[in-house]
Amino acid sequence: MNITKVVVRQMKMGLKHPFTTSVGTEQYKDVILVEVQSENGYSGWAESVAINEPIYNEETVHTNWPIMKQFLLPKLWEASLTHPSEIAIRFESVRGNFNAKAAVEQAVWDLYAKEKGISLKEALGGEYTQIQVGVSIGITDSIDKLIGKIDSHTKKGYKRIKVKIMPGWDVDVLAAIRKKFPDIELMADANCAYTLQDVKHLQKLDSFNLTMIEQPLAHDDIIDHAVLQRLLKTPICLDESLHTYEDVRKAVNLGSCRIVNLKVGRVGGLTETLKIHEFCREKGVPMWCGGMLETGIGRAHNVALSTLSQFTYPGDTAPSSHYWKKDIITPEVTMENGVIQVPEKPGIGYEVDVDYIDSLTDRKEVFTRDQDA
Ligand SMILES: O=C(O)CCC(=O)C1=CC=C[C@@H](O)[C@@H]1C(=O)O
Numbered sequence: 001m002n003i004t005k006v007v008v009r010q011m012k013m014g015l016k017h018p019f020t021t022s023v024g025t026e027q028y029k030d031v032i033l034v035e036v037q038s039e040n041g042y043s044g045w046a047e048s049v050a051i052n053e054p055i056y057n058e059e060t061v062h063t064n065w066p067i068m069k070q071f072l073l074p075k076l077w078e079a080s081l082t083h084p085s086e087i088a089i090r091f092e093s094v095r096g097n098f099n100a101k102a103a104v105e106q107a108v109w110d111l112y113a114k115e116k117g118i119s120l121k122e123a124l125g126g127e128y129t130q131i132q133v134g135v136s137i138g139i140t141d142s143i144d145k146l147i148g149k150i151d152s153h154t155k156k157g158y159k160r161i162k163v164k165i166m167p168g169w170d171v172d173v174l175a176a177i178r179k180k181f182p183d184i185e186l187m188a189d190a191n192c193a194y195t196l197q198d199v200k201h202l203q204k205l206d207s208f209n210l211t212m213i214e215q216p217l218a219h220d221d222i223i224d225h226a227v228l229q230r231l232l233k234t235p236i237c238l239d240e241s242l243h244t245y246e247d248v249r250k251a252v253n254l255g256s257c258r259i260v261n262l263k264v265g266r267v268g269g270l271t272e273t274l275k276i277h278e279f280c281r282e283k284g285v286p287m288w289c290g291g292m293l294e295t296g297i298g299r300a301h302n303v304a305l306s307t308l309s310q311f312t313y314p315g316d317t318a319p320s321s322h323y324w325k326k327d328i329i330t331p332e333v334t335m336e337n338g339v340i341q342v343p344e345k346p347g348i349g350y351e352v353d354v355d356y357i358d359s360l361t362d363r364k365e366v367f368t369r370d371q372d373a
């Protein structure tokens with residue numbers, strides 16, 4: 001693959017519904033899109049999951065741009081590529097900045113698959129022809145409103161309901177949910193809202209038959225999570241704490257988690273995702289695809305990686321219509337009876353609506369091989 005041009009865009013899309021977690025509320029998304037073009041005329045696409053403020057991790061759309069421009073994109077020109085995994089090696093000298101690295105690396109994976117004429121699922125070694133879909137419901141103004149949302153989403157066929165919890169919005173909420181929905185597959189995401197001082201309180205969650213409790217403690221911890229897991233019956237799933245294969249290896253070996261939420265943007269891309277997947281497969285650790293309110297381009301990547309064999313739990317991979325009035329891909333990602341049919345077309349398998357993207361674009365920069373990036 002000879003990459004000749006890269007287009008970086010920042011666009012704004014309004015979410016259909018504000019999304020509230022223990023760390024804040026998102027009403028819209030500023031999204032950085034990366035398009036890599038090859039001399040053969042193909043375009044590979046991906047998006048950064050970085051948001052406007054450093055509340056989920058330390059990156060933002062504002063940090064992504066200079067890191068891509070100064071340190072990542074010039075590495076694309078170093079030599080031609082035979083496989084996208086070579087990008088991850090070139091990016092090793094750049095510390096952190098996993099969202100930015102992933103967006104560039106994933107776009108190269110899409111380009112690679114399109115040049116080969118195979119789906120991204122096939123390029124990754126995926127197996128499933130359809131994926132089970134879960135939905136993540138943000139914190140609401142009242143328990144009744146949350147119950148109403150769970151009811152409507154359950155009727156839409158979602159295979160798993162994820163609710164957000166935090167101190168003061170947890171035990172009563174889960175008790176009300178279980179009273180109304182005793183049998184649904186239910187999990188809770190705390191987004192780092194508790195500490196080891198809350199152990200006694202967190203042990204009350206064991207009575208709600210949750211499939212997992214996601215990221216109860218600090219975003220940069222695996223030690224306290226190992227202490228907590230030994231005191232809980234419910235499996236802990238980690239999200240924010242896991243940035244690399246090494247983090248996952250240590251967390252699993254320490255007993256900090258029994259389930260892994262895999263967000264390709266959090267771990268720096270699909271090559272690292274495959275390393276983590278292989279480790280979890282060998283250790284028998286179940287995985288699922290986490291979401292970052294992606295547009296259709298990021299969603300398409302998530303659908304493809306959810307076909308890997310160890311992704312045995314429904315992911316946060318709701319269809320386009322759950323988030324957007326109009327998505328930036330055609331067809332949009334749709335769901336029937338709680339499953340998404342995995343596209344078999346080359347690359348991410350959906351057409352990118354470039355005209356619509358350009359109508360939403362606030363900033364755009366073109367980088368070429370013979371330019372000082
Ligand atoms: O994309 C989705 O539907 C999942 C959304 C979601 O749960 C999250 C999005 C962004 C950051 C987090 O607050 C949270 C998560 O922790 O998974």
Ligand SMILES: [Mg+2]
Pocket residue numbers: 189191214215239240261290
């Ligand atoms: Mg999470």
